Amino acid sequence: MNAPVTVSILGLGEMGRALAAALLGAGHTVTVWNRTPGRAERLIEDGAIEAPSAGVAIDASELVVVCLFDHDSVHETLDPIVDRLHGRVLVNLTTTSPEQARELGLWARAGGIAALDGGIMAVPSMIGGPGSEILYSGDQSSFERYRNVLDRWGTSSYLGADPGLASLYDIALLSGMYVMFAGYMQGAALVATAGVSATAFAERSAAWLSAMTGELAGYGRVIDGGDYTVAGQQSLDFSDLSKMLEAADEAGVGAVPLAMVQSLIERQRGVGLGAEGFARIFESVRHTVG
Numbered sequence: 001m002n003a004p005v006t007v008s009i010l011g012l013g014e015m016g017r018a019l020a021a022a023l024l025g026a027g028h029t030v031t032v033w034n035r036t037p038g039r040a041e042r043l044i045e046d047g048a049i050e051a052p053s054a055g056v057a058i059d060a061s062e063l064v065v066v067c068l069f070d071h072d073s074v075h076e077t078l079d080p081i082v083d084r085l086h087g088r089v090l091v092n093l094t095t096t097s098p099e100q101a102r103e104l105g106l107w108a109r110a111g112g113i114a115a116l117d118g119g120i121m122a123v124p125s126m127i128g129g130p131g132s133e134i135l136y137s138g139d140q141s142s143f144e145r146y147r148n149v150l151d152r153w154g155t156s157s158y159l160g161a162d163p164g165l166a167s168l169y170d171i172a173l174l175s176g177m178y179v180m181f182a183g184y185m186q187g188a189a190l191v192a193t194a195g196v197s198a199t200a201f202a203e204r205s206a207a208w209l210s211a212m213t214g215e216l217a218g219y220g221r222v223i224d225g226g227d228y229t230v231a232g233q234q235s236l237d238f239s240d241l242s243k244m245l246e247a248a249d250e251a252g253v254g255a256v257p258l259a260m261v262q263s264l265i266e267r268q269r270g271v272g273l274g275a276e277g278f279a280r281i282f283e284s285v286r287h288t289v290g
């Protein structure tokens, strides 16, 4: 294994505790702090050192990981002790917006702090196991220097120097996830009218949706090429969802997810572009009008 590192984790919520536990398992020296005491017991049993304040926790380590509730709680915790972070590496794994991550990047630079911002693509139980990924942006040399530590949590992916990138990708990936989940719920509501359980439909949906992800690369090529008339695409006219909406109505089922997609299609058909490919709804998505 690589040389052990001194790491402090600020914030022992569900996620902070999982991050700390994974590093203890790798033999690093882990100091922990939480605003409300009493959340470190299990970690202390496993070898963590509990600091009485955030400042003491920062003093203890070369690498400081922050996993708090939101951007405001990060500033509330770190602003009064910013001087103690000088010369250390800060990894902020608190969920923030891209602009908040950029603001924290400037704040860190002004304080002489090398900083990385991270987007955790996992739930706490996944940390350190297969399927867990954390996206990073910001100071590349810190990413490379501490890669062996970060890799204990899952796949570590560096996206670029702009501190807002990890958050931007995080939101972009979650956008796809939530809309996909809503699509599954739409289908589950439809088959429920025939007595099919959501559990049984989940199994069938998982296989179908997995197969359909093969279409994404083709859509990406069309969007990047900017030509929605490329041969071989399913047209917007063909993609019209009216019949599906009628079926939902007949079944007495609401159809907000379907209607949302139909509205994206209609905006392009409404300006005479129905013969072009389905990927053109990208233009409906990215422009608020037209």
Ligand SMILES: NC(=O)c1ccc[n+]([C@@H]2O[C@H](COP(=O)([O-])OP(=O)(O)OC[C@H]3O[C@@H](n4cnc5c(N)ncnc54)[C@H](OP(=O)(O)O)[C@@H]3O)[C@@H](O)[C@H]2O)c1
Residues within 6 Å of the ligand: 011, 012, 013, 014, 015, 016, 034, 035, 036, 039, 067, 068, 069, 070, 072, 073, 074, 076, 077, 093, 094, 095, 096, 120, 121, 122, 123, 124
């Ligand atoms: N859980 C997930 O599945 C997941 C997945 C991806 C990303 N994340 C992100 O990871 C971060 C932590 O999530 P979590 O699941 O660990 O949340 P959590 O269980 O609710 O824990 C929140 C933590 O933030 C602390 N906190 C809240 N306000 C504070 C303040 N003003 N000053 C200092 N500390 C404060 C809490 O301390 P107290 O104990 O004193 O309240 C607690 O340690 C969030 O930004 C979340 O979006 C979570």
